[in-house]
Structures are given as structure tokens and as C-alpha cells.
Amino acid sequence: MWIFGRKGASGFSACSTAEEVTQGIDGSGLTAIVTGATSGIGIETTRVLALHGVHVIMAIRNIENGKKIKENIIKSIPNAKIDFMELNLSSMESIRKFAKEYNSAGHPLNILIYNKLHAYGQSKLANILHSNELAKRLKGASTTCYVALHPKVKGVSGEYFSDNNIATNTTTSLAKDSDLAKKLWEFSLDLTNPK
Template sequence: MSFTWKSTAEDVANAYGIDLKGKVAIVTGSNSGIGLETSRVLAMYHAKVIIPCRTIAKAEGAIEEIKKTVPNADLIAMQLDLGDLSSVRAFAQAYLDLNLPLHLLINNAGIMGCPKSYTKDGFEAQFGVNHLGHFLLTSLLSDRLKASAPSRVVIISATGAKFWCPASGIDFDDLQAEKSYQSFKRYGQSKLANILHAKELQRRFDAEGADVKVTALHPGVIQTGLQQSMGIRGMIDMICATRYLREALFGDTSHLKNIPQGASTSIYCALSPDVIKGEFYCDNAPNVSGLHERASDEDMAKRLWQTSEKMVGLA
């Protein structure tokens, strides 16, 4: 089945017409932007969707918004702060205590191009929230994903990894940005970490014989709340960083997506029977050209996994 960058999340879901009754999904960052739209479309097709947000009030606000168009949506508000590992652990345990299966884990939440800051646990914020928080969450829920198979993990990354992360890849000697900090290089590194995590996670599931598909994706250039984390310097860095973004924002606007279009690849990776495990997707199709040159580096992925385990206290 063929889709384009113009396809919306509803277009993709309608094309497959899959009834998700009995299926359970977690969508991080589901209170706004493409996370909210992803949750709404999954709920349209009768999935039970967990709405985890930094506060219960935000989660309840998202539920109220979704029910405007999906009145019978089956939604559960929960608290999750990806910048606080104790919150990640508490959320994972609270979810496991619900005794629900888990068929879809969509790691959507993130921050971008923010001024230098640190998480509650002392990690550089973009690496901490975009990668480490999701790494711990996925690790704590992996057994439930395997027990609920066939299941999927969808990790929202970005082609920003290719444009902003240095060719050398993950800077293991300065993960805490103590030596230098450039907001979009750090963002690019966190997005490369997302891709490496997806590929290593798939290899590990395969080695165990688990029927779990893992994909990473670039949703496109979208005007969402993600940009709110940037300072003025961050916005300037983003605009000046690459010809790709300059054209998308100011010249060729044909690929500047709205939110329903931006959520389409998340829905595609969640629902399509044609999804290839371990692949990187963009515009509802596999995309190799958007990958960082170290994205398939198995040694780097393994080192990142081992380093991440130590950082979040799993080792």
C-alpha cells in the first residue's frame, strides 16, 4: 500500500482498517502535537491508549481533547516525567500493576535545541529525556511487550541526527556536555542515540526469538510544541544549521507538514503489516538517505546500550 508525505495519520489507519479492540498502546508525549494525534487515531480504532504526561492535569487535558472527536475513546491518564528516572520507574511499575498487555510502545516525547540544562538525575537534558528516559522505560516494559507479542516499539527520531550530529557519532567522552555544548549538535546526538537504540533493541529481541518489531522514524518538519524548548539562540542555530531546514521553513514549503501529516509515519509503523523490523522510516516508507553514517554501527550501538544501562542503573 502506497502513501506519500501528504498522507495523514487517519489516511493510513483508514487504509488498513484494523480494529484495535483488545490492543493496548502507550504513547509518550501524548498531550500535544503528533503524540496527541497518534493517540487520538489509535483510540478511533478502539485501542486502549495510555496517556502519560508530566502531570496528571496535562494527561486529563489530552483525554478531554481526544474525546471531542472520539467520545468513546478508552484512555487512561498517568504521570510520567522522562527527565526523572524515579518517575520512569514509578510509571513502569504502575503500568505493570494494571495487569494489562502491551502491544504498542510509542516513544514519542522529546525536547529539541534547548539551552544547556540537566535532568533531575544530572544528565544533559536532551540526551537524558530523548534517549535515557525512553531507554529505561522500554527496558522496564520489555518483558510485558514480549508476553503480549506480536507487539511493536516505535521510536520517534529525526533526520536531524544526520544533519547535526558529528560524523564520529556518539561522543562517549562528553555525554554530560561538560567540555562543550551546542544545542543542535546535542539534539542530533540524542536522535542518533534513538536510532542506535532501536536497532540494538531489535537485535536483542531477535536473539531471544521474541515477536516484537522495532522501528525508528523521522516524522517530518512540523510546527509543534517541540520548538518551545528552544531559546532564541536555538532557533537561530536551527535555521542556519542546514539547507534542508532553510528550504523547508522559508523556501520550498512543500514538505512542511501539519500535525495530522506528521503523525502518519507513527501510525504507519504501528499498524502496517509491511513494516520491516529494525528499519528507519520517513514519509511512510523506509528511508536510508536520512540516516547518519554511524546509524548501522553495531559496535557503537552495543557500547551505547552498555553505557545507557550504567547511566540509568540497570547494569
Template sequence: MCVLILVWKVVIRCKPDMKGTVRYLAGIAGQSGYGSKSTAEQVTEHCSSLPPNLTAIVTGATSGIGAETARVLAKRGVRIVIPARDLRKAAQVKENIQKEHPKAEIIILEIDLSSFASIKKFCSEFLFLGLPLNILINNAGKFSQKLEFSEDKFEMTFATNYLGHFLLTELLLEKMIETATQTGVQGRIVNVSSVIHGWVNKDHFSFNRMLQPKYYNATRAYAQSKLANIMHANEIARQIKERNANVTINAVHPGIVKTGIIRDHKGVITDSLFFVASKLLKSTSQGASTTCYVALNSKTEGMSGRYFVDCNESRCSTLANDDSEAHKLWKQTRALIHKRLRAN
């Protein structure tokens, strides 16, 4: 029952007006021509004439919307690099993609996104390959039910979802700018966030408390990390623009995707409730659509520092749009990471 309530709260708070809720449930297309029911394949079907030799790094590609994102990008001819902690799962994803698309080029490299040392090692190994880097999709997500800490002694959800992707982006950004300069093809970074970023108010958004909370709430920790993902995208977009570099960065809300949690419920009332819930949830391909749209579609060319929901630009929270808070967070994060890396 708590899952159903959470799903309903997310949808309603994502679409506070009745018109928006109806548009979501009916899958009515927005300005982009796509909506909540659009799939990743549909939003990229006009991307068959992409420049050759594009390379994308997709974190969290061993399952769910990350695996679907990797599959669809590979179908469009993009070389895929899968950073993975579980190499066996990554190998299975690679096998599945190549069964469908035998010519797909999939490279697997080991990473633990909660570990600064592991991220640094991954980036060194990737850069050693001498490949271009056109697309970086920061998709991997962690929802830790209980308080646990990374090897760097930071809260695990925040360390994985935000700190890890912050460092990954920082270590690879110069390569993306270099690739864009050499090829003339705009680089694209996508931070996968969540609509529940809007549940966080300024009073609870304390950098030090997020690193090492005294009182832990799993949903709040997740929401804080996803708010940080948007603020990170906005700040990096500003910095890239100042450099006049041909790279964009945006944040997306993929929607709530169907999982095996909703099944085998008996009773007329329970069955009815979960039937309603299933209509609020997206399929995996629908969940991957906004990421793929922002990463590949020509309609998002030149768009940076934006927030997308259901393949359309949308509004994020006031705090997420606060430039001074975003810059402050970036400075705190960068100082923390560099201090820790020097210590190691």
C-alpha cells in the first residue's frame, strides 16, 4: 500500500494542475511531439543519420532504464561504454544488445560510483583507450533503505547518486570538450534526476548533514541527491557557456517505472488500487525515453541547463533553480573531493 501512495504522491506533485495530470495519464504529446507514453525507440527513430563513431558512457546500464538507454543508443549506431560494479550483469546486457544488433560495439569497464578511487581508475582506463566521448549519461541511482556509508565515509545514496557523478563528469569534461572541438559534434551530458527533488526545502539542504546525517530518512536522502543532480547540471551549464564550449548538460525526470513490486495482490479493493497504480507507472522503454530524447534528438541541440519531463522542458523547484546555491554546492563538493583525493 505504501508503494501505491508514494506513486500517487509523485504523479500528483509532478503534475499539480488537473490538465497536466490528464496529459500525463493520456500520454498527450507536448511541444516536442512526445509525451509520457512515448518510448525510447520512438523519440530516436529520426536519429538514423547520426554522425559516425559517436561514443556514449551510460552509468547504471546493467538493468532498468539504464540498460534500455544503452540498448536504444546502440541500435542508433552509438558505441556504448558500460561502467559497472557487477561485471557479470554488464556482460549479460552486452550479450543481449549484440544478439539484437550484432554490429553494436559495447565496452565494459569496472567502476564503483560510490568510490572516488574507483571512479578515478575508471576514467584513466577509459581515456587510455583513446576513444572520443560525445555523450555522458549519469543514470545510475541508489536508494539505500538504511543508513550506510561509502568507503570514503559518506552517506551511500548521496555518494553514489551525486558525488560519484560529480567526479565522473569533472574527470571527463575536458575529453568531451576536446571531442566536440575536433569533430564539430555537440557533446551532451544528461543527469538523471527525479521529480521528488521538489520535496526538499532549503532548511534541510545542508551539505555536511547530507554527507553524514545524524537522523536518516531514505526518501529524503534520495530526494536530496536528485536535487543536487539538477543543481550540478545548472552550474556546469553556466561554466561551459562561459568557456563557449560545444557541450550541453541537462537534467531529466524519467518517471516512475514498473517493477516486480506490484504483483500478486488479492482482493477486489487491493486489485483495483494496484490496477490504478499500474496506469501511473511507465514501462522501462517509456522511462528511458526522456534520457534518449535529450541525448540524441536534434530538437535538444544547443539546449543546456534545462530540466525535462516526459520529453518536454519542464519547471523544476525554486531551490533547484537557485544559481547561488548551485554554485555554493559545486564549490563545496569540489573542495571535498579534491581534499579526499589528495589525502589518498
């Protein structure tokens, strides 16, 4: 469709690749955790961040797959800094173990790429469905890498990006309901805080 090729304010579109949106950007000195790094957009995100000098920690369930992916990336980017750590996002025990080990390793955390969404109730269902459909339609990691590295979005937080631009007019009135946001926050704390 013609609309996917139209460039937005960033100068990029849905047709832009991850390498295009990060061209000329140096990520040296940055550390990123990438979840979902053993398939699809997660692999490409890991590769492009590593290409730009970012130290990438692949947070993954399957260590053997992680080793193979790291080896493949290092073949084309010999000086890539890629490590992997086991993380199963459907297990709070695994999440706590990962956090403890990550903190013990002394790595900074500059970028968190949370690719593999796991449902914690109905509030996440729309995110999953939308992300899956969008990934199918766009088939790329350009928006993820643009948001992670591009200086035009440095300091930008709490925005939803689509086609390498801040998405506009995409939220319903419910998404702007501060009372509902507070209730969801408290509900999430109840779910995730150990008793």
C-alpha cells in the first residue's frame, strides 16, 4: 500500500530498514537487553544494535538457540559485543533470577527492548494482537532500532511509535484515562510483588 511508504516527520517510513534508520549512529558504550532475541525482529534488532557498537544482552529462554544466533551475527560483525542470559518472561522466579544475575554482573542498562510480550491479563491482549499484526505487515525492526538509537528521540519517553514516527491519533479516550491507569498500576503491583 502507498501509505506504508510515506515518510513521516522523522524522515523515515514503514518501508525503512533498521540499518537505514540507524545509519551513522554510534552506540558504543551503551548496553541493551533484548528479549525475544532468538526469532524474527528480535534477531534483527540484536544484529543492528551490535552493528552500531551496542553491547547486547540477549534475554532468552533457549540458550542453544542464543549461541547459534550469536555465532551467526559474529560471522558478519566480528567485533560485536553480544552475551546471552536465560530469561523466561512467563516465570516471576526466572525474572527475579535474571535481574539478580544482571545486577551482579555490573552491566549498565541504557536500552531495554521488550519484544516478546507476555499477557498478564486483558490489558496486554490488545498490545499482543496489535504487535503481531503490525510485525506481520511491516516485517522489520526499523522502528525498534530507530527508537533505541536515533538522537531525534533521545529523552522521549511514554510515546507509542509506528512506522519510525510517534504515532498520532491512535489512542482511545480510555488510553488517556488517568484513573484507569492508576488502577491498572496498582493491580499490576499486586500481581508482581511477592507477598
